[in-house]
Amino acid sequence: MSLKKFTPNKIPISLYIHLPWCEKKCPYCDFNISIDRSDGDEDRLMKAIFYDIEFSKKYIGERRFSSIYFGGGTPSLVSSTMVGSIINKLNEMRIVQQGCEINFELNPKEVTKDYLTKIIDSGINRVSLGIQSFDQSTLNSLERNHTSHDSFQALEILSGFKGIETSIDLIYGIMDQSLSSFRSDIETFCLYKINHLSLYQLTIEPNTIFFKKELKIPEDSIIESMESIAGEILNKNNIYQYEVSSWSRDNRYSKHNMNYWMYGDYLGVGPGAHSKITTEESIKRMVKLKKVNSYIKDPNKSSTTEIDSFSYDLDLAMNLLRIKNGVSFGELKNRNIYITNSFKEKILQGIDKGLLEKNTLKATSKGYKFLNDTVNIFS
Ligand SMILES: C[S@@+](CC[C@H](N)C(=O)[O-])C[C@H]1O[C@@H](n2cnc3c(N)ncnc32)[C@H](O)[C@@H]1O
Numbered sequence: 595m596s597l598k599k600f601t602p603n604k605i606p607i608s609l610y611i612h613l614p615w616c617e618k619k620c621p622y623c624d625f626n627i628s629i630d631r632s633d634g635d636e637d638r639l640m641k642a643i644f645y646d647i648e649f650s651k652k653y654i655g656e657r658r659f660s661s662i663y664f665g666g667g668t669p670s671l672v673s674s675t676m677v678g679s680i681i682n683k684l685n686e687m688r689i690v691q692q693g694c695e696i697n698f699e700l701n702p703k704e705v706t707k708d709y710l711t712k713i714i715d716s717g718i719n720r721v722s723l724g725i726q727s728f729d730q731s732t733l734n735s736l737e738r739n740h741t742s743h744d745s746f747q748a749l750e751i752l753s754g755f756k757g758i759e760t761s762i763d764l765i766y767g768i769m770d771q772s773l774s775s776f777r778s779d780i781e782t783f784c785l786y787k788i789n790h791l792s793l794y795q796l797t798i799e800p801n802t803i804f805f806k807k808e809l810k811i812p813e814d815s816i817i818e819s820m821e822s823i824a825g826e827i828l829n830k831n832n833i834y835q836y837e838v839s840s841w842s843r844d845n846r847y848s849k850h851n852m853n854y855w856m857y858g859d860y861l862g863v864g865p866g867a868h869s870k871i872t873t874e875e876s877i878k879r880m881v882k883l884k885k886v887n888s889y890i891k892d893p894n895k896s897s898t899t900e901i902d903s904f905s906y907d908l909d910l911a912m913n914l915l916r917i918k919n920g921v922s923f924g925e926l927k928n929r930n931i932y933i934t935n936s937f938k939e940k941i942l943q944g945i946d947k948g949l950l951e952k953n954t955l956k957a958t959s960k961g962y963k964f965l966n967d968t969v970n971i972f973s
């Protein structure tokens with residue numbers, strides 16, 4: 595069922611590049627990864643990615659990418675040459691906006707001065723380090739293949755690079771993680787004066803080893819205590835939450851992730867990558883083939899679902915309401931986000947229930963605390 599005639603060229607678009615390889619599979623990870631480097635070498639994957647991007651020009655239209663994200667997997671396992679070639683190719687195709695944020699995920703183990711110099715010279719201007727915890731015993735519980743020493747060393751090396759944005763990932767709510775260990779993780783993060791933190795609550799996903807082992811995350815009261823410890827320390831250090839899992843100093847938001855939550859378009863290339871693309875007739879979600887070899891053989895193949903008028907309101911609310919400070923109606927209009935009449939009616943219901951604020955699309959503090967209930971108004 596069609597919603598309306600869209601104007602795709604007016605909708606911002608970003609690019610996600612999935613680099614799938616990891617040294618080992620972490621027992622909590624549900625991402626599309628491969629630990630078998632022989633399932634397709636770098637060169638073949640790169641060619642497939644190029645082919646994919648060329649083929650996807652019809653989805654990009656007249657637009658240029660406002661952000662690019664190399665995610666994984668462990669992107670830092672691929673050579674800096676491959677990273678440089680991909681960025682060159684995108685520049686040659688003239689599909690990169692000036693001032694584009696170009697992100698790269700690194701495992702602390704692979705952070706070297708040489709590697710960083712090369713990827714930054716190629717155009718990477720934001721790096722995110724998968725530290726997870728500074729506490730070695732927590733890293734052991736997560737069965738990570740890097741040590742806390744690797745993390746400190748990586749931060750030391752990174753501090754020598756000026757002019758790039760840095761973010762780190764931490765996980766909380768891990769089985770036997772104590773409040774004092776978590777407090778120390780947040781305090782250590784603050785010591786480094788990094789401007790961005792992605793703070794994820796551990797989720798035990800089906801199909802993971804943690805799930806099979808029936809491991810349980812700490813009870814709700816401990817999770818809540820961890821969240822209030824984080825808020826208290828981070829706020830004291832002028833770092834504020836701007837999304838469910840995202841915190842920053844001086845509004846140094848992740849532009850790439852903001853585009854997802856602001857319901858922008860994104861093209862995903864690489865095995866199992868997801869895209870959301872607006873065409874004149876519809877909004878499509880597409881997923882590429884998951885296996886590295888299958889993707890390499892057929893990089894244009896994807897499964898597609900269309901967002902219909904029944905699922906649109908919920909899809910929109912699930913993204914927009916994650917933004918802690920909300921989105922003004924003017925901003926929604928500027929970004930050409932289509933608001934249905936039923937969406938407007940549901941906003942009024944949310945206001946009546948005290949879950950949404952008036953005059954701007956924003957969850958109240960109660961609405962943000964019970965975000966699932968707030969989002970479900972739009973179902
Ligand atoms: C898919 S990983 C890619 C980055 C890199 N491979 C790593 O693990 O450091 C991106 C981030 O997702 C988070 N993550 C992965 N699985 C998670 C889970 N089950 N629960 C919470 N966070 C998770 C981790 O913080 C990780 O840094």
Ligand code: SF4
Binds near residue numbers: 618
């Ligand atoms: S390193 Fe990251 S992407 Fe790879 S298995 Fe571990 S959590 Fe998943």
